[in-house]
Amino acid sequence: MLHSGHITRQLQLYLSVFLGLFFYSRNINAGVTSNYVRPQWPSTDMPLDYPAFATPKGYNAPQQYDQKYYYKIGNGSSAREFWFFTPPIIDPDSSYTFGVIGDLGQTFHSLSTFEHYLQSNGQAVLYVGDLSYADDHKFDNGIRWDTWGRFVEPSTAYQPWIWTSGNHEIEFKQNLGETVPFKPFLHRYYVPFKASSSTSPLWYAIKRASAHIIVLSSYSPYAKYTPQWIWLKNELKRIDRKKTPWLLVLMHSPIYNSNTYHYMEGETMRVVFEQWFVKYKVDLVFAGHVHAYERSHRFSNIAYNITNKDCSPIEDMAAPVYITIGDGGNIEGIAGEFTEPQPAYSAFREASYGHAMLEIKNRTHAYYYWNRNQDGTFVAADSVWFYNQYWWNESQIAQTSRIKKDGKRIRPRHQRSPSTQLDIL
Secondary structure (H helix, E strand, C coil): CCCHHHHHHHHHHHHHHHHHHHHHHHCCCCCCCCCCCCCCCCCCCCCCCCHHHCCCCCCCCCCCCCCEEEEEECCHHHCEEEEEECCCCCCCCCCEEEEEECCCCCCHHHHHHHHHHHCCCCCEEEECCCCCCHHHCCCCCCHHHHHHHHHHHHHHCCCCEECCCCHHHCCCEHHHCECCCCHHHHHHCCCCHHHHCCCECCEEEEEECCEEEEECCCCCCCCCCCHHHHHHHHHHHHCCCCCCCEEEEECCCCCCCCECCCCCCCHHHHHHHHHHHHHCCCCEEEECCCCCEEEECCEECCCCCCCCCCCCCEECCCCCEEEEECCCCCCCCCCCCECCCCCCCEEEEECCCEEEEEEECCCCEEEEEEEEEECCEEEEEEEEEEECCCCCCHHHHHHHHCCEECCEECCCHHHCCHHHCCEEC
């Protein structure tokens, strides 16, 4: 017979053996500490040119020039596929074709203008402001912005539009509680303003093929020492005309305008910036605002200094050509009244709807033409060959413009009738 004390001692023994085996099995691989210690000071970032950061080769490399890319928006069966071409390489002889449109709106005249542009060979659009005209609808809450976006999608989904803000983008609507200027426009149409060191998406620069394009804001401060003034002063100094010989400027309110509508509204910007346009030999300045078409000769009005009487525009082959193309077809109608007599700086003007095309051929030549909307078709009503301001000096342009034929000096081509219009500027 076993006593209880003997049983207790046996249980204690068994329990000790069991617990020992249990903890030994749980820790059979534990308790090893390596004596290797790596350097304890912090590491450093890999340099930016390290191979690990190299652009991948092949079709997926975003830096490829002039390549077609496809993209989809949406999911599953609702996804829609689009495509676009990346820009050509920046090169002085890189050819490129721009459409030029302004003040389009969304009327049936707008549709005619837009459909005519879609038939062109344009690769991008220089848009000079006033997009949807949603603010002409007093209680519009964004619907007219959305319809305009769908209206121009057949182009904007496939090619870049270089945007300029106009007065109809300000959209200051206290009755709807909207007091932030340009809000609907800026929320819908992004521009790469930071790439050109701009502090605002309302003024910026972009390079495309052989062109350097500057976008200015007519409705933001631009007087001396303002952010826009400082930015443009620096941007003009940064331009390398050996790489991008064509210098184009976009704005909304024209600084040369012989139409009675919006007459002289761009005068303050002319006073501030025109001398720079001449100094840096800007090739072309495109504007909208006036709902008609007008093209100037190369004129400037920068001699006036308060003490003299030189306050009229004079011929200046270093000056840009100014083109007003606010004739897209918007709801406010055509601006049909021009001042008379036609000013000397005005080369061609017409109160019609239409759009223009700028075909840059190489570093020295570009072909420009304006298409009028006429009875459902577009008619090339004004055309001109432009010499580049950087590669052609004033004497070369002047000599070419004074051609002799059969021993007689002929009139400059811009003085011929519109039906035979083919300027060389």
